[in-house]
Amino acid sequence: MTRPPESRIDNGQIVVHANGAAIPAVALGTWQSTDDACARAVGEALRSGYRHIDTAVAYGNEAQVAEGIRASGVARDQFFVTTKVWRDDMARDAVLRSAADSVRRLDSGPVDLLLLHWPNPDVPLADSLAGLVAAKREGLARHIGVSNFTLPLIGEAVRLSEEPLVTNQVEYHPRLDQGRLIRACAAHGLSLTAYSPLGRGALLADPVITAIAEAHGREPAQIVLRWLVQQPGVIAAPKSVTPQRIRNNLAVFDFELGEIEMARISNLARPDGRMINPAFAPAWD
Ligand SMILES: NC(=O)c1ccc[n+]([C@@H]2O[C@H](COP(=O)([O-])OP(=O)(O)OC[C@H]3O[C@@H](n4cnc5c(N)ncnc54)[C@H](OP(=O)(O)O)[C@@H]3O)[C@@H](O)[C@H]2O)c1
Incomplete structure (x- = not known):
């Protein structure tokens, strides 16, 4: 029987339990983190208590993520690594090859979570999922999931996958309502991972946000x-290469927002709130 994802406190952090995976709710994002800055950010994050790093083949930085992991000295069983297969590699064998290459570059054993980065209508979804399932069964990935999947695509992916999917990573922040997608994912046991959770920095000057920030100090x-992480089953992947921001972005487990504050922030959603919309994006819900 499918159980909705649950967010529980473990060692002072929220951990999201979804379809058998235990996923730390704040991940360090690494898109556009490159070279030494990426390695330093990953090292800083792990040393300051992050237990989840989010990367992708397309970010071109898996080797730098590995360098940061090594430099941190944090034991491998203490953190979770997510990576993603690019949309050009969606055929079954290409997914498998991509996963093997990621495992080699990340140099940390099997990845914890392997995602299809974007849907690709030119390749049957069943083939891509067969690749993910094979990657899991061959020990390259402990868990599998998807990214940028819409409501209909999630239904199809769940139907076609022979192994449980544990997350759908999509854009989510206060300007973009993802309520229907969160509920649809939860009905299948999937968590939702919020990318661009800070609206790429754009919404941090919003007066509603700054007023609530002031009230909480x-x-x-x-x-x-x-x-984001106060919503059951939601994971957030803020990106930063700035040490102080990296540390502050994890310090969200020692206070709570009230119901009215949660609702005021949710009310910031607007129809043009989406920020990431490449030409190859699916028809959004
Ligand atoms: N699956 C996908 O298709 C997909 C798409 C987009 C993103 N992602 C993932 O999601 C992650 C995050 O998304 P994102 O990079 O688009 O945007 P984001 O995390 O919403 O915003 C990052 C920006 O905010 C700044 N920032 C970070 N912490 C801050 C703080 N405490 N105060 C003020 N500014 C702060 C960062 O600057 P500095 O770095 O200069 O500190 C950077 O410019 C990515 O890195 C990637 O891992 C996935």
Whole structure:
């Protein structure tokens, strides 16, 4: 029987339990983190308590993520690594090859979570999922999931996958309502991972956010991240290469937002709130 994802406190952090995976609710994002800055950010994050790093083949930085992991000295069983297969590699064998290459570059054993980065209508979804399932069964990935999947695509992916999917990683922040997608994912046991959770920095000056931040004596980014991870089954992947911001973005487990504050932030959603919309994106819900 499918159980909805649950968010529980473990060692002072929220961990999202979804279809058998235990996923730390704040991940360090690494898109556009490159070279030494990426390695330093990953090292800083792990040393300061992050237990989840989010990367992708397309970010071109898996080797730098590995360098940061090595430099941190944090034991491998203490953290969770997510990576993603690019949309050009969606055929079954290409998914498998991509997964093997990621495992080699990340140099940390099997990845914890392997995602299809974007749907690709030119390749039957069943083939791509067969690749993910094979990657899991061959020991390259402990868990599998998807990214940028819409409501109909999630239904199809769940129907076609022979192994449980544990997350759908999509854009989510206060300007973009993802309520229907969160509920649809939860009905199948999937968590939702929020990318661009800070609206790429754009919404941190919003007066509603800054007023709530002031009331709690917190930074605007912490308010937005708390709003995300306080929702059951939601994970957030804020990106930063700035040490102080990296540390602050994790410090969201020692306060709570009230119901009215949660609702005020949810009310910031607007129809043009989406920020990431490449030409190859699916028809959004
Ligand atoms: N699956 C997908 O298709 C997909 C798409 C987009 C993103 N992602 C993932 O999601 C992650 C995050 O998304 P994102 O990088 O688009 O945007 P984001 O995390 O919403 O915003 C990152 C920006 O906010 C700044 N920032 C971070 N913490 C801050 C703070 N405490 N106060 C003020 N500014 C702060 C960062 O600057 P500095 O770095 O200069 O500190 C950076 O400019 C990515 O890195 C990637 O891992 C996935």
